[in-house]
Amino acid sequence: MRIERLMDEALIIAVRDGRRALTYDDVIQAQLITEVGLAHEVGYHPDERRRVATHEAGHALIATLLGREVRVASILRRGASLGLVAHDDAEERHLKTPSELKDLIVIAMAGRAAEIQEFGEASSGIASDLAAATTMAAQLVGLLGAADSLLSLEAAIMPGAGNLVAKVLSHDPSREQADAMVKAAADRAACMLIEHRLTLITLAQALCDRDELSSEEVHNLVDAATVS
Structure with missing residues (x-):
């Protein structure tokens, strides 16, 4: 049923665009609609538009550099989000190693690092990123034995006892170990963005100009900027 709905949404997108055949981008857009809602243009102040584009460019760049498959990068509003970068494993995977989860924390912290690098401080737009990074760090420490202790804090969770993050x-x-993981990820993201600053600026400008970049556009821009 979910696949049928997805293909129906993709077909609607193609028809609205005056096409009879579906494309990969139609399916990606349909998936975003079913997962997070329709895209809406935002009346950004010019400075705010640049900030949001830089934030999302940070996520997209670091995700690409760390081998993730970026599906789309966008500064259009979907639901409560002003923008998003959707990314997946390059190949279908069912498990995550601690190293892979730490990479995901780096990606989550990349928007904040990009804002600080280009504007001197981060905005309120980093709140959901910090929440995601905190959750993954808590899983590493309290669930996967990736810190000093092999004890699972999840084992102490009973009905009504609170969640793992708590x-x-x-x-x-x-908490100190989880905090150290998030801070290390933030530092790693910052170092990577300094090294690839021209690519970050290129991606941010493209998002400012086009509102949304497909998987192919993101990878082409990163490849071109990295080679040059």
């Missing part, structure tokens, strides 16, 4: 944040040693 357990980690309320346990001082675990």
Whole structure:
């Protein structure tokens, strides 16, 4: 049923664009609609538009450099989000290693790092990124034995006892280790963006000009900027 709905949405997108045949981008757009809602243009102040584009460019660039498959990068509003970068594993995977989860934390922190690098400070747009990074760090520390202890804090969770993130944040040693992981990821993202600043600026400008970039457009821009 989900696949049927997805293909129906993709067909609607193609018809609205005056085409009879579906494309890969139609399916990606349809997937975004079913997952996070329709895209809407935002009446950004010029400075705000540049900031949001830089933020999303940071996510897209680091995701690409770390081998993720970026599906789309956008500064259009979907739901409560002013923009988004959707990315997946380059190949279908069912498990995640600690190293892979740490890479995902770096990607989550890349928007903040890009804003600080280009504007001197980050905006309120980083709130959901920090929440995602905190959740993944809590999983590494309290669930996957990726810190000093092999004890699982998830084992202490009983009905009504709170979730894993709450357990980690309320346990001082675990909270410190999770915090250190997020800070290390933030530093790594910042270093990568400094090294690839021209690529970041190129992606941000493209987002400012076009509002949305497909998977192919993101990879082509990153490849071209990296080679040059």
